Amino acid sequence: MAGRAIQIAPSILAADFSRLGEQVAEAQAAGADMIHIDVMDGSFVPNITMGPLVVEAVAKVATIPLDVHLMIAAPERFLKRFADSGADNLTVHIEACPHLHRTLAAIAELGCRPGVALNPHSPAGALAEVLGIVDLINVMTVNPGFGGQAFITSMTKKIRQLRQSAEAAGKFIDIEVDGGITDATIGAALAAGATIFVAGSCIFRHKRGIADGLAALRRAAADYSI
Ligand code: DX5
Ligand code: ZN
Numbered sequence: 001m002a003g004r005a006i007q008i009a010p011s012i013l014a015a016d017f018s019r020l021g022e023q024v025a026e027a028q029a030a031g032a033d034m035i036h037i038d039v040m041d042g043s044f045v046p047n048i049t050m051g052p053l054v055v056e057a058v059a060k061v062a063t064i065p066l067d068v069h070l071m072i073a074a075p076e077r078f079l080k081r082f083a084d085s086g087a088d089n090l091t092v093h094i095e096a097c098p099h100l101h102r103t104l105a106a107i108a109e110l111g112c113r114p115g116v117a118l119n120p121h122s123p124a125g126a127l128a129e130v131l132g133i134v135d136l137i138n139v140m141t142v143n144p145g146f147g148g149q150a151f152i153t154s155m156t157k158k159i160r161q162l163r164q165s166a167e168a169a170g171k172f173i174d175i176e177v178d179g180g181i182t183d184a185t186i187g188a189a190l191a192a193g194a195t196i197f198v199a200g201s202c203i204f205r206h207k208r209g210i211a212d213g214l215a216a217l218r219r220a221a222a223d224y225s226i
Contacts, residue, residue, distance in 0.1 A: 142179030161195030
């Protein structure tokens with residue numbers, strides 16, 4: 001896997017919302033590859049965060065892609081709203097989509113990259129029939145709902161399985177890891193085959209600031225790729 005480009009997606013869930021624009025601009029200037037936006041509805045997950053208005057606000061500042069993670073029940077109701085707000089990647093949860101194939105097709109139809117997220121209990125094999133229509137798989141490495149949780153190490157097996165399935169399907173699929181990514185855990189996810197690394201606390205709450213948090217992650221990833 002040496003030489004494969006890795007992308008870091010700071011999650012604004014851990015940002016200072018009173019200065020959101022500045023914080024997004026700072027992450028971008030420090031070399032973030034995309035901005036991860038966690039949408040939670042208090043129903044699919046036990047927390048409420050932000051919606052299309054925040055995506056729209058971030059889109060005014062960001063020139064890098066917006067990676068929108070919908071942790072909401074029946075996400076098909078809001079796909080157009082998020083696409084119109086500026087989402088580039090639009091990820092829904094397999095556990096929230098009884099008609100996942102239709103939902104992913106609808107995302108592509110709106111001009112966004114279709115993504116599907118798996119909670120820790122959902123197996124890699126559940127995606128077998130949609131690999132052909134998915135551009136991004138988000139392997140949740142925590143149970144979704146909150147930032148600052150610990151990386152579930154057993155998820156690396158699932159990342160490996162999905163990387164193999166994607167290769168067998170003959171197409172490139174981004175595998176994103178989300179939750180508990182730090183300079184101590186990024187290497188394991190990278191070695192397993194992940195390509196996009198979402199990180200909230202360790203970037204926005206880094207003791208020396210956003211740029212240092214991002215640099216520490218890149219260094220840890222580079223050390224691991226050698
Ligand atoms: C969790 C969210 C994550 C979260 C990650 O439900 O999907 O994107 O922001 O935060 P950290 O990096 O703090 O675990
Ligand atoms: Zn997320």
